[in-house]
Amino acid sequence: MTRESSPATRCGYVAIVGRPNTGKSTLLNALVGEKIAATARKPQTTRHRILGVVTQGTDQLILVDTPGIDTGSPKLLGRVLNESARAALADCDAVMFVVEAERWEPLDAQILEMLRSSGVPVVLVINKVDRMARKEALLPFIARLRELHHFSDVVPVSGLKAVNLDALLRVLVGFLPEGVHLFPEDEFTDRSQRFRVSEVIREQLLERLGQEVPYATAVEVEGWRDTARVTHIDAIIWVERDSQKAIVVGKGGHMIKSVGTAARHVIEEMLERKVMLRLRVKVREGWQTDVDAIRRMGIDG
Ligand SMILES: Nc1nc2c(ncn2[C@@H]2O[C@H](COP(=O)(O)OP(=O)(O)OP(=O)(O)O)[C@@H](O)[C@H]2O)c(=O)[nH]1
Ligand SMILES: [Mg+2]
Missing domain, CATH: 3.30.300.20 (K homology (KH) domain)
Known part of the structure; x- marks a missing residue:
């Protein structure tokens, strides 16, 4: 016996977090398919919490780009940026932890600790795979990081070259709870x-x-x-x-x-x-x- 009903809609937030310059804003722009956030070779490019919205049929994924976390930043501006990144964790359904392929720095470890204590499911996103000289180094790198934390998923990508972004979207959509869409279908950011x-x-x-x-x-x-x-x-x-x-x-x-x-x-x-x-x-x-x-x-x- 089946009952006809319209499919439930789903909607939720995924925060994009990581140390400065790992490619968070590039990923936001690439996943949404529009230029929303500034990206640059210099760290601390992002200064705002910026939303990017991906609506696909019944699913609406709201991505939250955050300033790169740098615990050593002495200036007030730096501290405000760190706070902004932390605040984004408070009410998201999952977090994309963005690291660079073959690079694991003390700051990454500190951020992972912060994510662990937040209790939010963490998807490890290994970005910039396009610039790996030896692709076979990827699996050992993933294995090493998996030992550090029970990540909900691990997805290697290139935001710049749009590699494997469909797979990343599929993983992220899996975290969306049932709920009404918060943005109209044709809107892709909260920013003017x-x-x-x-x-x-x-x-x-x-x-x-x-x-x-x-x-x-x-x-x-x-x-x-x-x-x-x-x-x-x-x-x-x-x-x-x-x-x-x-x-x-x-x-x-x-x-x-x-x-x-x-x-x-x-x-x-x-x-x-x-x-x-x-x-x-x-x-x-x-x-x-x-x-x-x-x-x-x-x-x-
Ligand atoms: N080769 C390569 N470069 C990338 C990729 N993604 C981003 N970049 C470059 O990395 C630099 C930093 O990118 P952003 O997107 O500004 O990094 P971010 O994490 O948002 O930086 P903050 O806002 O400062 O924390 C830029 O020069 C990007 O072009 C990638 O997949 N491959
Ligand atoms: Mg940025």
């Missing part, structure tokens, strides 16, 4: 277009600047005007010191022009329309140690 635009600009800055300046920058979109054919966007790049402003502007405005041109191309693709982007650089001393300033720039904490 303004936020995504500011992330694109920051990403271009991070790609071009040396070690010192990036941490001192924040981007704020202050103006947005849509006309029939063009979207006009005004953004401010905040730095901490005049000397940093000089670097961001560059000789003859060369640096800021190059950031602006590259960012505009990405934003035009994202918005699917023509964009006029105006960037200005302003100095705001000590914003990284100023709680109010950190909040105003939209950084969680």
Whole structure:
């Protein structure tokens, strides 16, 4: 005897956690299939808890990208970022613990301890398998890590080259509890277009600047005007010191022009329309140690 009923929907949260630079935001963007979060070669790129939504039929998976955890980070900004990552663990159904292929560092071990004590099921995601010189080293690496913890699953992937992401999605969907969808089917993030635009600009800055300046920058979109054919966007790049402003502007405005041109191309693709982007650089001393300033720039904490 069977009873006809509409299939139950499922919906849940999976946090993406790991040390800085392991490729968490790249994975978020790849799994969702849209550019949501900034990614860069430099650690501590992500400064916000960012949601990415994958809806497939009756299943809705809400991914929570978090700032890389670095327990040794002395500055207030670093501490706020760590807190933000911890908070994401509090109410998720599972966590993706992202590590790099063939690299296991003391910081990874510390994060694993934190995850263990949270009691949340942990899926170990071994990222960047594309850059392994010897693929046969993967199995021993997995075996070694499996001895450290009873992971719910272990999935090797490449976020950058989109390797094995379907398998990862299948594993993650298995953790979703029954429930109504929290996002409409066509929505893929909780973040505004303004936020995504500011992330694109920051990403271009991070790609071009040396070690010192990036941490001192924040981007704020202050103006947005849509006309029939063009979207006009005004953004401010905040730095901490005049000397940093000089670097961001560059000789003859060369640096800021190059950031602006590259960012505009990405934003035009994202918005699917023509964009006029105006960037200005302003100095705001000590914003990284100023709680109010950190909040105003939209950084969680
Ligand atoms: N070769 C390779 N590089 C990758 C892969 N995934 C990410 N990367 C690179 O690793 C760097 C860091 O990537 P992000 O996605 O910004 O890393 P993250 O973990 O979000 O970093 P934080 O936000 O600073 O914690 C970037 O240069 C990425 O292009 C991958 O699968 N393979
Ligand atoms: Mg990130």
